[in-house]
Amino acid sequence: MARYTGPKSRIARKFGEPIFGPDKALEKKNFPPGFHGLASRRRKKSEYGTQLKEKQKAKYMYGVLERQFSNLFKKASASKGVTGEVLLQLLEARLDNVVFRLGIAPTRSAARQLVSHKHINVNGEVLNIPSYTVRPGDVISVREKSKSLEVITTSLNSRRSSKFAWLEWDNSQLAGKFLTRPERAEIPENIKEQLIVELYSK
Template sequence: MARYRGPKSKIARKFGEPIFGPDKVFEHKNYPPGMHGMSARRRKVSEYGLQLKEKQKAKYTYGVLEKQFRNMFEKANSSKGITGEVLLQLLESRLDNVVFRLGIAKTRDAARQFVTHKHIVVNGKVVNIPSYHVKPGDQVGVREKSKAMEEITDSLHSRRSTRYEWLEWDGTQMVGKFLNVPEREEIPENIKEQLIVELYSK
Protein backbone atom coordinates (compact mmCIF):
# COMPACT_ATOMS: atom_id res chain seq x y z
CA MET A 1 0.00 0.00 0.00
CA ALA A 2 1.41 3.39 -1.04
CA ARG A 3 0.98 6.47 1.13
CA TYR A 4 -2.48 7.98 0.74
CA ARG A 5 -2.46 11.11 -1.42
CA GLY A 6 -6.16 11.41 -2.23
CA PRO A 7 -8.81 13.85 -0.91
CA LYS A 8 -8.19 14.27 2.82
CA SER A 9 -11.59 15.78 3.53
CA LYS A 10 -13.20 12.56 2.32
CA ILE A 11 -11.14 10.54 4.79
CA ALA A 12 -11.91 12.97 7.62
CA ARG A 13 -15.64 12.67 6.88
CA LYS A 14 -15.31 8.88 6.93
CA PHE A 15 -14.02 9.02 10.50
CA GLY A 16 -16.30 11.85 11.56
CA GLU A 17 -13.54 14.19 12.71
CA PRO A 18 -10.87 16.45 11.12
CA ILE A 19 -7.94 14.09 11.67
CA PHE A 20 -5.67 16.05 9.32
CA GLY A 21 -6.25 19.39 11.03
CA PRO A 22 -8.61 22.33 10.32
CA ASP A 23 -10.79 21.46 7.34
CA LYS A 24 -13.36 23.82 5.84
CA VAL A 25 -14.97 21.08 3.75
CA PHE A 26 -15.42 18.90 6.83
CA GLU A 27 -17.01 21.81 8.72
CA HIS A 28 -19.74 22.03 6.09
CA LYS A 29 -20.06 18.29 5.45
CA ASN A 30 -19.35 16.54 8.73
CA TYR A 31 -21.13 13.35 7.69
CA PRO A 32 -19.90 10.24 5.85
CA PRO A 33 -19.18 10.64 2.13
CA GLY A 34 -21.44 9.05 -0.45
CA MET A 35 -24.18 10.00 -2.88
CA HIS A 36 -26.91 9.75 -0.24
CA GLY A 37 -25.09 11.82 2.36
CA MET A 38 -26.82 12.10 5.72
CA SER A 39 -29.94 10.31 4.48
CA ALA A 40 -28.12 7.03 3.89
CA ARG A 41 -29.12 4.16 6.14
CA ARG A 42 -26.00 2.89 7.79
CA ARG A 43 -25.59 -0.75 8.66
CA LYS A 44 -24.61 -1.64 12.20
CA VAL A 45 -20.82 -1.90 12.33
CA SER A 46 -19.41 -5.14 13.71
CA GLU A 47 -16.88 -5.28 16.53
CA TYR A 48 -14.18 -6.14 14.00
CA GLY A 49 -15.30 -3.19 11.85
CA LEU A 50 -14.94 -0.78 14.77
CA GLN A 51 -11.47 -2.12 15.57
CA LEU A 52 -10.35 -1.89 11.95
CA LYS A 53 -11.71 1.64 11.63
CA GLU A 54 -9.78 2.74 14.71
CA LYS A 55 -6.55 1.28 13.34
CA GLN A 56 -7.11 3.01 9.99
CA LYS A 57 -7.80 6.30 11.77
CA ALA A 58 -4.51 6.05 13.68
CA LYS A 59 -2.60 5.20 10.50
CA TYR A 60 -4.06 8.13 8.56
CA THR A 61 -3.61 10.53 11.47
CA TYR A 62 0.10 9.82 11.84
CA GLY A 63 0.74 9.05 8.16
CA VAL A 64 2.11 5.56 8.79
CA LEU A 65 1.97 2.63 6.38
CA GLU A 66 0.58 -0.78 7.34
CA LYS A 67 3.92 -2.56 7.72
CA GLN A 68 5.38 0.31 9.78
CA PHE A 69 2.29 0.36 11.97
CA ARG A 70 2.39 -3.39 12.52
CA ASN A 71 6.09 -3.24 13.45
CA MET A 72 5.38 -0.47 15.96
CA PHE A 73 2.60 -2.50 17.49
CA GLU A 74 4.93 -5.49 17.87
CA LYS A 75 7.50 -3.25 19.54
CA ALA A 76 4.84 -1.79 21.86
CA ASN A 77 3.53 -5.27 22.65
CA SER A 78 6.98 -6.47 23.73
CA SER A 79 7.68 -3.36 25.81
CA LYS A 80 6.85 -2.69 29.44
CA GLY A 81 3.65 -0.79 30.06
CA ILE A 82 0.16 -0.78 28.55
CA THR A 83 0.48 -1.82 24.91
CA GLY A 84 -2.00 0.70 23.48
CA GLU A 85 -0.46 3.62 25.34
CA VAL A 86 3.06 2.60 24.38
CA LEU A 87 1.94 2.39 20.74
CA LEU A 88 0.71 5.99 20.82
CA GLN A 89 3.89 7.09 22.58
CA LEU A 90 5.97 5.49 19.81
CA LEU A 91 3.88 7.31 17.19
CA GLU A 92 4.32 10.60 19.04
CA SER A 93 8.09 10.05 19.23
CA ARG A 94 8.49 9.84 15.43
CA LEU A 95 10.64 12.68 14.10
CA ASP A 96 8.02 13.87 11.59
CA ASN A 97 5.42 14.08 14.35
CA VAL A 98 7.78 15.99 16.67
CA VAL A 99 8.52 18.48 13.87
CA PHE A 100 4.76 18.93 13.44
CA ARG A 101 4.10 19.30 17.19
CA LEU A 102 6.85 21.91 17.50
CA GLY A 103 5.10 24.00 14.84
CA ILE A 104 7.96 23.86 12.32
CA ALA A 105 5.45 22.41 9.85
CA LYS A 106 1.71 23.04 9.61
CA THR A 107 0.87 19.39 8.86
CA ARG A 108 2.49 16.01 9.36
CA ASP A 109 2.78 15.65 5.58
CA ALA A 110 4.78 18.89 5.42
CA ALA A 111 6.87 17.76 8.39
CA ARG A 112 7.66 14.48 6.62
CA GLN A 113 8.75 16.43 3.54
CA PHE A 114 10.98 18.77 5.56
CA VAL A 115 12.68 15.76 7.12
CA THR A 116 13.25 13.86 3.86
CA HIS A 117 14.57 17.04 2.17
CA LYS A 118 17.17 17.41 4.93
CA HIS A 119 15.88 20.61 6.50
CA ILE A 120 15.76 19.11 10.02
CA VAL A 121 18.57 18.35 12.46
CA VAL A 122 18.59 16.21 15.58
CA ASN A 123 21.27 17.13 18.10
CA GLY A 124 22.95 19.22 15.40
CA LYS A 125 23.08 16.47 12.78
CA VAL A 126 20.85 16.18 9.72
CA VAL A 127 18.38 13.29 9.95
CA ASN A 128 16.27 12.57 6.86
CA ILE A 129 14.29 9.60 8.16
CA PRO A 130 10.71 10.59 9.17
CA SER A 131 10.28 7.43 11.27
CA TYR A 132 13.40 8.17 13.34
CA HIS A 133 12.47 7.86 17.02
CA VAL A 134 13.33 10.92 19.08
CA LYS A 135 14.52 10.20 22.62
CA PRO A 136 14.11 12.27 25.79
CA GLY A 137 16.75 15.00 25.82
CA ASP A 138 17.12 15.13 22.03
CA GLN A 139 17.09 18.55 20.39
CA VAL A 140 15.16 18.89 17.14
CA GLY A 141 15.64 22.01 15.07
CA VAL A 142 15.81 23.61 11.65
CA ARG A 143 19.03 23.25 9.68
CA GLU A 144 20.98 26.53 9.51
CA LYS A 145 20.67 26.75 5.71
CA SER A 146 16.90 26.21 5.92
CA LYS A 147 16.00 28.79 8.59
CA ALA A 148 15.00 31.37 5.99
CA MET A 149 12.69 29.01 4.08
CA GLU A 150 9.33 30.67 3.56
CA GLU A 151 7.34 27.51 4.33
CA ILE A 152 9.10 27.10 7.68
CA THR A 153 9.05 30.76 8.74
CA ASP A 154 5.38 31.01 7.75
CA SER A 155 4.53 27.94 9.81
CA LEU A 156 6.43 29.24 12.85
CA HIS A 157 4.85 32.67 12.48
CA SER A 158 1.37 31.15 12.56
CA ARG A 159 2.44 28.63 15.20
CA ARG A 160 -0.45 27.12 17.08
CA SER A 161 -1.12 28.49 20.56
CA THR A 162 -1.21 24.91 21.82
CA ARG A 163 1.80 23.99 23.89
CA TYR A 164 2.75 20.44 24.70
CA GLU A 165 4.14 19.62 28.12
CA TRP A 166 6.73 17.20 26.75
CA LEU A 167 8.22 19.73 24.30
CA GLU A 168 10.24 22.90 24.76
CA TRP A 169 10.77 25.48 22.00
CA ASP A 170 13.43 28.16 21.54
CA GLY A 171 12.19 30.50 18.81
CA THR A 172 15.44 32.47 18.53
CA GLN A 173 17.47 29.34 17.75
CA MET A 174 14.64 27.54 15.94
CA VAL A 175 15.25 24.44 18.02
CA GLY A 176 13.05 22.38 20.30
CA LYS A 177 13.77 19.84 22.99
CA PHE A 178 11.97 16.54 23.47
CA LEU A 179 11.75 16.58 27.26
CA ASN A 180 10.07 13.25 27.85
CA VAL A 181 7.73 10.68 26.37
CA PRO A 182 4.17 12.03 26.79
CA GLU A 183 1.66 10.37 29.07
CA ARG A 184 -1.54 9.11 27.42
CA GLU A 185 -3.68 11.90 28.87
CA GLU A 186 -1.33 14.48 27.33
CA ILE A 187 -1.73 13.13 23.79
CA PRO A 188 -4.62 15.04 22.18
CA GLU A 189 -5.50 12.57 19.43
CA ASN A 190 -8.96 11.01 19.75
CA ILE A 191 -7.88 7.41 19.24
CA LYS A 192 -9.27 4.41 21.13
CA GLU A 193 -6.02 2.49 21.25
CA GLN A 194 -7.54 -0.47 23.09
CA LEU A 195 -9.57 -1.33 19.97
CA ILE A 196 -6.33 -1.52 17.99
CA VAL A 197 -4.80 -3.84 20.58
CA GLU A 198 -7.87 -6.08 20.41
CA LEU A 199 -7.67 -6.16 16.61
CA TYR A 200 -4.04 -7.28 16.53
CA SER A 201 -4.56 -9.72 19.41
CA LYS A 202 -6.99 -11.90 17.45
Protein backbone atom coordinates in the same frame (compact mmCIF):
# COMPACT_ATOMS: atom_id res chain seq x y z
CA MET B 1 8.94 6.52 -0.12
CA ALA B 2 5.41 5.21 0.37
CA ARG B 3 2.73 7.41 1.89
CA TYR B 4 -0.96 8.15 1.45
CA THR B 5 -1.50 10.69 -1.34
CA GLY B 6 -5.23 10.32 -1.95
CA PRO B 7 -8.10 12.76 -1.25
CA LYS B 8 -7.85 13.96 2.35
CA SER B 9 -11.27 15.58 2.72
CA ARG B 10 -12.94 12.32 1.72
CA ILE B 11 -11.03 10.45 4.44
CA ALA B 12 -11.83 13.14 7.03
CA ARG B 13 -15.54 12.86 6.14
CA LYS B 14 -15.32 9.07 6.46
CA PHE B 15 -14.21 9.40 10.08
CA GLY B 16 -16.21 12.55 10.83
CA GLU B 17 -13.10 14.29 12.19
CA PRO B 18 -10.56 16.77 10.76
CA ILE B 19 -7.76 14.21 11.06
CA PHE B 20 -5.53 16.06 8.57
CA GLY B 21 -6.19 19.48 10.10
CA PRO B 22 -8.91 22.13 9.54
CA ASP B 23 -11.10 21.12 6.62
CA LYS B 24 -13.80 23.30 5.04
CA ALA B 25 -15.23 20.36 3.10
CA LEU B 26 -15.84 18.50 6.37
CA GLU B 27 -17.53 21.55 7.87
CA LYS B 28 -19.92 21.79 4.91
CA LYS B 29 -20.57 18.04 4.60
CA ASN B 30 -20.24 16.46 8.02
CA PHE B 31 -21.33 13.00 6.86
CA PRO B 32 -19.57 10.07 5.13
CA PRO B 33 -18.80 10.42 1.40
CA GLY B 34 -20.60 8.50 -1.32
CA PHE B 35 -24.20 8.07 -2.47
CA HIS B 36 -25.20 6.32 0.78
CA GLY B 37 -23.24 8.62 3.06
CA LEU B 38 -26.14 9.81 5.19
CA ALA B 39 -27.77 6.38 5.30
CA SER B 40 -24.55 4.71 6.48
CA ARG B 41 -24.87 6.52 9.81
CA ARG B 42 -27.88 4.37 10.61
CA ARG B 43 -26.17 1.07 9.89
CA LYS B 44 -24.86 -0.74 12.94
CA LYS B 45 -21.14 -1.49 12.70
CA SER B 46 -19.73 -4.84 13.81
CA GLU B 47 -17.17 -5.03 16.61
CA TYR B 48 -14.47 -5.84 14.06
CA GLY B 49 -15.54 -2.91 11.87
CA THR B 50 -15.33 -0.50 14.80
CA GLN B 51 -11.86 -1.76 15.74
CA LEU B 52 -10.61 -1.64 12.15
CA LYS B 53 -11.91 1.90 11.70
CA GLU B 54 -10.00 3.05 14.79
CA LYS B 55 -6.77 1.55 13.46
CA GLN B 56 -7.29 3.17 10.06
CA LYS B 57 -7.93 6.53 11.72
CA ALA B 58 -4.66 6.31 13.66
CA LYS B 59 -2.75 5.33 10.52
CA TYR B 60 -4.12 8.24 8.49
CA MET B 61 -3.67 10.69 11.36
CA TYR B 62 0.03 9.93 11.82
CA GLY B 63 0.74 9.24 8.15
CA VAL B 64 1.80 5.63 8.71
CA LEU B 65 1.14 2.75 6.31
CA GLU B 66 0.15 -0.80 7.27
CA ARG B 67 3.57 -2.44 7.58
CA GLN B 68 5.03 0.43 9.60
CA PHE B 69 1.99 0.44 11.88
CA SER B 70 2.17 -3.32 12.38
CA ASN B 71 5.87 -3.09 13.26
CA LEU B 72 5.17 -0.32 15.75
CA PHE B 73 2.47 -2.42 17.38
CA LYS B 74 4.85 -5.37 17.72
CA LYS B 75 7.41 -3.06 19.31
CA ALA B 76 4.77 -1.67 21.69
CA SER B 77 3.64 -5.21 22.61
CA ALA B 78 7.20 -6.20 23.50
CA SER B 79 7.73 -3.09 25.64
CA LYS B 80 6.90 -2.54 29.29
CA GLY B 81 3.70 -0.65 30.03
CA VAL B 82 0.20 -0.61 28.58
CA THR B 83 0.44 -1.66 24.92
CA GLY B 84 -2.04 0.91 23.58
CA GLU B 85 -0.39 3.81 25.39
CA VAL B 86 3.09 2.71 24.33
CA LEU B 87 1.86 2.51 20.72
CA LEU B 88 0.70 6.14 20.84
CA GLN B 89 3.96 7.18 22.50
CA LEU B 90 5.92 5.55 19.66
CA LEU B 91 3.78 7.35 17.10
CA GLU B 92 4.32 10.64 18.93
CA ALA B 93 8.08 10.03 18.98
CA ARG B 94 8.33 9.83 15.18
CA LEU B 95 10.54 12.64 13.88
CA ASP B 96 7.90 14.00 11.47
CA ASN B 97 5.36 14.15 14.29
CA VAL B 98 7.80 15.91 16.65
CA VAL B 99 8.56 18.51 13.96
CA PHE B 100 4.81 19.06 13.63
CA ARG B 101 4.25 19.25 17.40
CA LEU B 102 7.06 21.80 17.78
CA GLY B 103 5.23 24.04 15.31
CA ILE B 104 7.99 23.98 12.68
CA ALA B 105 5.43 22.68 10.15
CA PRO B 106 1.66 23.29 9.99
CA THR B 107 0.74 19.64 9.33
CA ARG B 108 2.34 16.21 9.68
CA SER B 109 2.58 15.82 5.90
CA ALA B 110 4.40 19.18 5.67
CA ALA B 111 6.70 18.06 8.50
CA ARG B 112 7.39 14.81 6.66
CA GLN B 113 8.37 16.80 3.57
CA LEU B 114 10.69 19.10 5.55
CA VAL B 115 12.46 16.09 7.04
CA SER B 116 12.71 14.28 3.69
CA HIS B 117 14.17 17.38 2.02
CA LYS B 118 16.92 17.67 4.66
CA HIS B 119 15.72 20.85 6.38
CA ILE B 120 15.82 19.32 9.86
CA ASN B 121 18.72 18.47 12.19
CA VAL B 122 18.69 16.02 15.08
CA ASN B 123 21.46 16.66 17.61
CA GLY B 124 23.23 18.88 15.07
CA GLU B 125 23.22 16.32 12.25
CA VAL B 126 20.95 16.35 9.19
CA LEU B 127 18.42 13.54 9.35
CA ASN B 128 16.01 12.83 6.48
CA ILE B 129 14.12 9.83 7.88
CA PRO B 130 10.57 10.87 8.91
CA SER B 131 10.00 7.61 10.81
CA TYR B 132 13.12 8.04 12.98
CA THR B 133 12.26 7.50 16.67
CA VAL B 134 13.23 10.57 18.67
CA ARG B 135 14.64 9.79 22.12
CA PRO B 136 14.37 11.84 25.33
CA GLY B 137 17.10 14.47 25.29
CA ASP B 138 17.31 14.72 21.49
CA VAL B 139 17.45 18.24 20.08
CA ILE B 140 15.48 18.87 16.89
CA SER B 141 16.38 22.05 15.01
CA VAL B 142 15.94 23.80 11.68
CA ARG B 143 19.04 23.75 9.46
CA GLU B 144 20.76 27.12 9.30
CA LYS B 145 20.19 27.56 5.56
CA SER B 146 16.52 26.57 5.92
CA LYS B 147 15.54 29.05 8.66
CA SER B 148 14.17 31.57 6.15
CA LEU B 149 11.87 29.08 4.37
CA GLU B 150 8.38 30.58 4.13
CA VAL B 151 6.57 27.41 5.27
CA ILE B 152 8.70 27.32 8.43
CA THR B 153 8.51 31.02 9.29
CA THR B 154 4.75 31.12 8.69
CA SER B 155 4.18 28.06 10.83
CA LEU B 156 6.40 29.31 13.68
CA ASN B 157 4.73 32.72 13.67
CA SER B 158 1.38 31.06 14.32
CA ARG B 159 2.58 28.52 16.92
CA ARG B 160 1.53 28.68 20.56
CA SER B 161 4.27 28.72 23.16
CA SER B 162 4.65 25.76 25.53
CA LYS B 163 1.80 23.88 23.89
CA PHE B 164 3.06 20.42 24.86
CA ALA B 165 4.62 19.60 28.22
CA TRP B 166 6.99 16.94 26.81
CA LEU B 167 8.63 19.41 24.40
CA GLU B 168 10.82 22.45 25.00
CA TRP B 169 11.25 25.18 22.38
CA ASP B 170 14.01 27.79 21.97
CA ASN B 171 12.73 30.39 19.51
CA SER B 172 16.08 32.19 19.26
CA GLN B 173 17.77 29.01 18.01
CA LEU B 174 14.73 27.54 16.20
CA ALA B 175 15.38 24.35 18.11
CA GLY B 176 13.33 22.13 20.37
CA LYS B 177 14.12 19.38 22.84
CA PHE B 178 12.20 16.12 23.24
CA LEU B 179 12.11 15.95 27.04
CA THR B 180 10.26 12.69 27.61
CA ARG B 181 7.62 10.44 26.12
CA PRO B 182 4.17 11.92 26.75
CA GLU B 183 1.62 10.42 29.11
CA ARG B 184 -1.61 9.25 27.47
CA ALA B 185 -3.60 12.09 29.05
CA GLU B 186 -1.24 14.60 27.39
CA ILE B 187 -1.77 13.29 23.85
CA PRO B 188 -4.70 15.25 22.36
CA GLU B 189 -5.58 12.89 19.51
CA ASN B 190 -9.04 11.31 19.67
CA ILE B 191 -7.94 7.69 19.34
CA LYS B 192 -9.37 4.75 21.29
CA GLU B 193 -6.14 2.77 21.39
CA GLN B 194 -7.71 -0.15 23.29
CA LEU B 195 -9.81 -0.97 20.21
CA ILE B 196 -6.60 -1.25 18.17
CA VAL B 197 -5.09 -3.59 20.77
CA GLU B 198 -8.24 -5.73 20.68
CA LEU B 199 -8.07 -5.89 16.87
CA TYR B 200 -4.47 -7.15 16.87
CA SER B 201 -5.32 -9.62 19.65
CA LYS B 202 -7.81 -11.53 17.49
